[in-house]
Structures are given as C-alpha cells and as structure tokens.
Amino acid sequence: ENGTFKKLDVVVVGGGLAGSLEALFLAKRGHRVRLYEYREDIRNTPQARGRSINLALSIRGRTALREVGLEDHMINNHGIPMKGRNIHRIDGSTYIIPYDSRTKQCIYSVGRNYLNGLLLQESEKYENVERFFNHKLIASNLREGFLSFQKTDTKEIVEVNADLIIGADGAFSAVRKEIMKQPLFDYNQKYIEHGYLELCIPPDSNGGFQMPPNYLHIWPRGEFMMIALPTRTGSWTVTLFMPFTHFKSLDNEDKLLKFFEKYFPDSIPLIGKQKLIADYFAGSASPLIAIKCRPYNVEDKALIIGDAAHAVVPFYGQGMNAGFEDCTILNQLFQKPHDDLAKILKEFSDTRWEDTFAISDLAMYNYIEMRDLVTRPSYLLRKAIDDVIFWLVPKVWIPLYNSVTFSTIPYTQCIKNRQWQDKVLNRSLLFLGAVTSAAGAFYVYKKIVGLS
Ligand code: FAD
Structure with a gap:
C-alpha cells in the first residue's frame, strides 16, 4: 500500500x-x-x-x-436516503423536486x-x-x-x-x-448576515415519521427558510436559517408563534407549540462563516x-x-x-x-436557490429543460446540482459546465427567437404582397 x-x-x-x-x-x-x-x-x-x-x-x-x-x-x-426536495408552501400544500429523475440517485441524511x-x-x-x-x-x-x-x-x-x-x-x-x-x-x-437555529420535529406516537421521510423538506420563504432532515429515530432535525435581525425581533413567545403561524403554519402541529417555544428560546442563533x-x-x-x-x-x-x-x-x-x-x-x-x-x-x-428560486416558475422551467437534456445526453449535459452532488467532477469544472450550458440555452433561445421573428416577418410580407 x-x-x-x-x-x-x-x-x-x-x-x-x-x-x-x-x-x-x-x-x-x-x-x-x-x-x-x-x-x-x-x-x-x-x-x-x-x-x-x-x-x-x-x-x-x-x-x-x-x-x-x-x-x-x-x-x-x-443513512436515510433523500431523493429530492419536498417543498412546503405557506398553505401547507407540498410539491416534490426530485434530485435526479434519470438515475434516481439520493443524498443521505x-x-x-x-x-x-x-x-x-x-x-x-x-x-x-x-x-x-x-x-x-x-x-x-x-x-x-x-x-x-x-x-x-x-x-x-x-x-x-x-x-x-x-x-x-x-x-x-x-x-x-x-x-x-x-x-x-x-x-x-466572511460571516453572512444570516444565522441558524436548530429545532426538532419529534416522531409520531408510534415512533414513526410525521412527514414523508425520504426527502429533504424545505419551507422556502424568500429571504429566509426552514429545512428538515430525517433521523433514524423517526424525528427530524429542523434548521431555521434567517437574518440575525429576524432572530432578534422574535424575542417573546407571542411574536414567535405569530411568526410561525404566518410563515410556517403546517410545522406548528408537527413540532408542537410548547416544544417550539422551549427549543427556540433554549438556544440562540449560530453564525455561518x-x-x-x-x-x-x-x-x-x-x-x-x-x-x-x-x-x-x-x-x-x-x-x-x-x-x-x-x-x-x-x-x-x-x-x-x-x-x-x-x-x-x-x-x-x-x-x-x-x-x-x-x-x-x-x-x-x-x-x-433554496430559500427563494425553488418557488419560481423560471427555476422550475430551467430544471425541467435541464432534466430533459440530461435524459437525452447524460454524458454531455449534467445539470449543476447533479454534477456537484452525484459526480466527482472538480467543483470548478461543475461551474464551467453550467456556464457552457447557459450559453447553449441562451443561443438556442436567440436562435428560436430569430426563427420566429423571421417567420413572422415573412408572413406579414406575404400578406402585404398578396394584398398589393
Ligand atoms: P469540524 O467538524 O469542525 O472538526 C474539527 C475538530 O477539531 C473538532 O472536533 C474540534 O473540537 C477540534 N479542534 C478545534 N480546535 C482544536 C484545537 N485547538 N486543538 C485540538 N482540537 C481542536 N456538510 C455536508 O457535507 N453536508 C451537510 O449537510 C452539512 N450541513 C451542515 C449544516 C450546518 C448548520 C453547518 C454549520 C455545517 C454543515 N456542514 C455540512 C459542514 C460540516 O459540518 C463541516 O464541513 C464539517 O464538520 C467539517 O469537518 P472538519 O473535521 O473539517 O471540522
């Protein structure tokens, strides 16, 4: 050796x-x-x-x-396999964004x-x-x-x-x-202006998971977010990421509950009101460097x-x-x-x-991407396009997340690949735009010529 x-x-x-x-x-x-x-x-x-x-x-x-x-x-x-992001909307409904719909690779909690x-x-x-x-x-x-x-x-x-x-x-x-x-x-x-605090969703009364376990759950709320990873005991490690100013402003039980009722209402019964209060005030937000x-x-x-x-x-x-x-x-x-x-x-x-x-x-x-873009149609459209091309030419077109998470391609190369993919898509869009405009112009021309 x-x-x-x-x-x-x-x-x-x-x-x-x-x-x-x-x-x-x-x-x-x-x-x-x-x-x-x-x-x-x-x-x-x-x-x-x-x-x-x-x-x-x-x-x-x-x-x-x-x-x-x-x-x-x-x-x-x-490890507990997580095959995609399970996104929680404010109204409590959820949708799934798989990490790898082609080869079904997972990350593991x-x-x-x-x-x-x-x-x-x-x-x-x-x-x-x-x-x-x-x-x-x-x-x-x-x-x-x-x-x-x-x-x-x-x-x-x-x-x-x-x-x-x-x-x-x-x-x-x-x-x-x-x-x-x-x-x-x-x-x-660099310390970012956001910190994090860990909470916990306990197992249900039978010791099982209260949410579908094989996902990384995300509550994206634009400027901040909450995520949850499953543990082997049926509980979830919940992490709230947000600006320190937000943490500071939630300085009593009433404000904390109102905040959760407004942004993460479906999580309150999962965590439990008393546990939420106890866990939130037991710790303080940690910095991220x-x-x-x-x-x-x-x-x-x-x-x-x-x-x-x-x-x-x-x-x-x-x-x-x-x-x-x-x-x-x-x-x-x-x-x-x-x-x-x-x-x-x-x-x-x-x-x-x-x-x-x-x-x-x-x-x-x-x-x-996690706290904001995942909720946007433009992100979902790009992900769908990436997934289709990845499906068709998996060796040539690996979407950024997949190359970082499911390949050992050097990180710099992952970024370069993404930049190349952006260029190809932009050029294709330009080409499509040009073809559509030309077709439109030709149609108008034909009409005018036809009229005269
Ligand atoms: P550490 O885990 O910090 O270990 C350093 C060790 O050195 C410690 O045990 C410490 O006690 C010891 N030490 C320190 N000073 C001295 C000293 N003077 N003398 C002797 N010993 C000393 N990474 C992922 O890949 N996936 C994730 O999902 C993920 N999630 C994360 C979530 C959060 C909220 C955070 C903060 C980080 C996350 N990370 C994740 C990053 C991950 O935690 C770190 O990258 C990892 O712990 C680094 O390992 P390390 O051994 O280099 O350092």
Missing part, C-alpha cells in the same frame, strides 16, 4: 469528521498516527454536539468512505455524532493509531514539527514532535492561525484540510463532503511513485484551492 513512501510520524490535530477520516487513510498507508482532539471522545457523549445534528452525505463523501471500507455501512445501515464515532471506532483496528481526547492545541512551531497541547481536565502541558502535522481542527483552526504567520498567505473570511485561504501547506511539515482549509456555508450540503474529498485526493497523491513529501503537499495545495473556492461560491448561490 505504502509504495515507495517512507513511514511518517504524523500528528493529526482535530478528531472531527475530516481529522478522524484522514487518520484512517494515513493508518492504512502504514504511517504512525497520533490524533489529538480538543473535546472528549464523542463516542462517550450521548447528546448531540457540534454544529449540526444531521448532515447530507453525497458522492464525494461516499467515495472517501468507500476507500476506508465504511461506505456500505453508512449507506445501508445508517446521516448523524454527525454517529459518523464521527464510527470513524474513531474504525481507527481502533489499527495499532499504528493513537487517540488523545481533551487535548487542546495551544502553541506550535510548524517548521520544527513541534506542537504543544494542554489537557482540558488536568491543565497539564503535553509537547510532541511530528514529521508531518495535519491540521483538521475546523473553521477556527489553531494550525491555520500558525500558518497565517507565513509570508504570502492569503486569507479571506465562509473561509477562503491558501496555501494549505508549510513545506513538507504541515497541511490543513477540511473546514480548517475551506469552511463553506452549509447550503450545498458539501462542507463535510469536500473535507472528505480532501482525504481522497491526498491519498491519491501519496500513491505517486516518489518520496518527496514537500511536492505532495504543494501539489495538494496548488490544485485544491480553486475547487474549494468554487464550492464556497456555489454554496453562497445555493442559499438563494
């Missing part, structure tokens, strides 16, 4: 989704891996923590899980804790992986391969050295903060992956998937028949950023 590559002593900072998956990839290649995680072991903490309870897993994430032998388990034993726990559990199978929880990275010298952690319980300081440091410590990465001190490091962060930066590596010593390298807003359901794709790409680079780690890390950094910038832009765009 390891090819010609020498065995490395690797420290992975962050045992979240990307870090625990990367640890597996490295372990499979025979490297020594030490995984340091700030929080306690997620397998011992029953309540959901982290930034969202459920996530949509699609092909890029699945491809990475397949490489470490966990795809089948996630898809067949845990998976539990964050479950997946994270499974990845950590899998790493127990490898003797060359050690896990250290309750360790917070507090200082580092990346060029020296030096890291200093503080134990969150005893406050003891633990110092370690590594051949290679993988920073998978999320959007507020401490490893990235260290890389930022390097000259020529580009960094851009997008981070673009580069390069991702420091020579042959350190590399950031996942949200640490490219946090995106969640509207394309691609954050985790893109982080998992990082692991696949890195693994492919490690398979190259040479022994130059600096080259590998540089190649990852040089080739990956354009695609992560692209998915960041796509995710910003998709918020508008």
Whole structure:
C-alpha cells in the first residue's frame, strides 16, 4: 500500500469528521498516527454536539468512505436516503423536486455524532493509531514539527514532535492561525448576515415519521427558510436559517408563534407549540462563516484540510463532503511513485484551492436557490429543460446540482459546465427567437404582397 513512501510520524490535530477520516487513510498507508482532539471522545457523549445534528452525505463523501471500507455501512445501515426536495408552501400544500429523475440517485441524511464515532471506532483496528481526547492545541512551531497541547481536565502541558502535522481542527483552526504567520498567505473570511437555529420535529406516537421521510423538506420563504432532515429515530432535525435581525425581533413567545403561524403554519402541529417555544428560546442563533485561504501547506511539515482549509456555508450540503474529498485526493497523491513529501503537499495545495473556492461560491448561490428560486416558475422551467437534456445526453449535459452532488467532477469544472450550458440555452433561445421573428416577418410580407 505504502509504495515507495517512507513511514511518517504524523500528528493529526482535530478528531472531527475530516481529522478522524484522514487518520484512517494515513493508518492504512502504514504511517504512525497520533490524533489529538480538543473535546472528549464523542463516542462517550450521548447528546448531540457540534454544529449540526444531521448532515447530507453525497458522492464525494461516499467515495472517501468507500476507500476506508465504511461506505456500505453508512449507506445501508445508517443513512436515510433523500431523493429530492419536498417543498412546503405557506398553505401547507407540498410539491416534490426530485434530485435526479434519470438515475434516481439520493443524498443521505446521516448523524454527525454517529459518523464521527464510527470513524474513531474504525481507527481502533489499527495499532499504528493513537487517540488523545481533551487535548487542546495551544502553541506550535510548524517548521520544527513541534506542537504543544494542554489537557482540558488536568491543565497539564503535553509537547510532541511530528514529521508531518495535519491540521483538521475546523473553521477556527489553531494550525491555520500558525500558518497565517507565513509570508504570502492569503486569507479571506466572511460571516453572512444570516444565522441558524436548530429545532426538532419529534416522531409520531408510534415512533414513526410525521412527514414523508425520504426527502429533504424545505419551507422556502424568500429571504429566509426552514429545512428538515430525517433521523433514524423517526424525528427530524429542523434548521431555521434567517437574518440575525429576524432572530432578534422574535424575542417573546407571542411574536414567535405569530411568526410561525404566518410563515410556517403546517410545522406548528408537527413540532408542537410548547416544544417550539422551549427549543427556540433554549438556544440562540449560530453564525455561518465562509473561509477562503491558501496555501494549505508549510513545506513538507504541515497541511490543513477540511473546514480548517475551506469552511463553506452549509447550503450545498458539501462542507463535510469536500473535507472528505480532501482525504481522497491526498491519498491519491501519496500513491505517486516518489518520496518527496514537500511536492505532495504543494501539489495538494496548488490544485485544491480553486475547487474549494468554487464550492464556497456555489454554496453562497445555493442559499438563494433554496430559500427563494425553488418557488419560481423560471427555476422550475430551467430544471425541467435541464432534466430533459440530461435524459437525452447524460454524458454531455449534467445539470449543476447533479454534477456537484452525484459526480466527482472538480467543483470548478461543475461551474464551467453550467456556464457552457447557459450559453447553449441562451443561443438556442436567440436562435428560436430569430426563427420566429423571421417567420413572422415573412408572413406579414406575404400578406402585404398578396394584398398589393
Ligand atoms: P469540524 O467538524 O469542525 O472538526 C474539527 C475538530 O477539531 C473538532 O472536533 C474540534 O473540537 C477540534 N479542534 C478545534 N480546535 C482544536 C484545537 N485547538 N486543538 C485540538 N482540537 C481542536 N456538510 C455536508 O457535507 N453536508 C451537510 O449537510 C452539512 N450541513 C451542515 C449544516 C450546518 C448548520 C453547518 C454549520 C455545517 C454543515 N456542514 C455540512 C459542514 C460540516 O459540518 C463541516 O464541513 C464539517 O464538520 C467539517 O469537518 P472538519 O473535521 O473539517 O471540522
């Protein structure tokens, strides 16, 4: 497996989704891996923590899980297939927009804790992986391969050295903060004006789903929206996305209920009035951040992956998937028949950023599609045209959503394909317009000539 590559002593900072998956990839290649995680072991903490309870897993994430032998388990034993968007109108009626009417591909609702726990559990199978929880990275010298952690319980300081440091410590990465001190490091962060708050639709009295389970449910309301993903217990994780100003204005029970009665009336009996009030006021809206930066590596010593390298807003359901794709790409680079780690890390950094910038832009765009465009006839017409052409020439014409979600075509290429499709459709429309006008002119001319 390891090819010609020498065995490395690797420290992975962050045992979240990307870090625990990367640890597996490295372990499979025979490297020594030490995984340091700030929080306690997620397998011992029953309540959901982290930034969202459920996530949509699609092909890029699945491809990475397949490489470490966990795809089948996630898809067949845990994930709940979602085959399209189930749109809720204000009057409570619904309609369905399938994701892929041609090959019926689905995205899968998976539990964050479950997946994270499974990845950590899998790493127990490898003797060359050690896990250290309750360790917070507090200082580092990346060029020296030096890291200093503080134990969150005893406050003891633990110092370690590594051949290679993988920073998978999320959007507020401490490893990235260290890389930022390097000259020529580009960094851009954006908080959007909207935040999110999680609510819950409980199971019905028989423990079943209160809504059709195999869809991602959306209540698009123009400037804001609510979505719901099914969980394995029959409940739904509901996420309300809207401007912080809206959250702030709903500061008492009466205002909250009036707001829900006006915009999401069909959800009130599903959530339950008292539960809605309790859950809404139990938490506060969380911010959403997008981070673009580069390069991702420091020579042959350190590399950031996942949200640490490219946090995106969640509207394309691609954050985790893109982080998992990082692991696949890195693994492919490690398979190259040479022994130059600096080259590998540089190649990852040089080739990956354009695609992560692209998915960041796509995710910003998709918020508008989900909360607003899906209700518009022009969107539905375009989707119908895309679907028909996709049906006729599936290799040539893959609609944007399908290429992002159901293919591993690089994100930049997905955008280029869409731009090309837009051009073709615009030209066809122009051509049709010209033909219709010419036919009309000819008809009028014939009439005039006929009259004279
Ligand atoms: P994280 O999951 O943030 O993990 C980082 C880990 O590093 C954490 O465990 C943290 O404790 C640890 N850490 C942090 N600092 C330190 C330190 N100093 N020392 C040691 N350890 C440290 N993505 C999808 O693909 N599909 C979806 O449907 C989807 N939905 C989302 C919905 C919402 C509301 C949000 C906010 C995000 C969503 N995402 C989704 C994105 C997804 O959650 C992230 O992309 C993913 O969690 C990134 O994984 P990560 O391992 O890079 O970072």
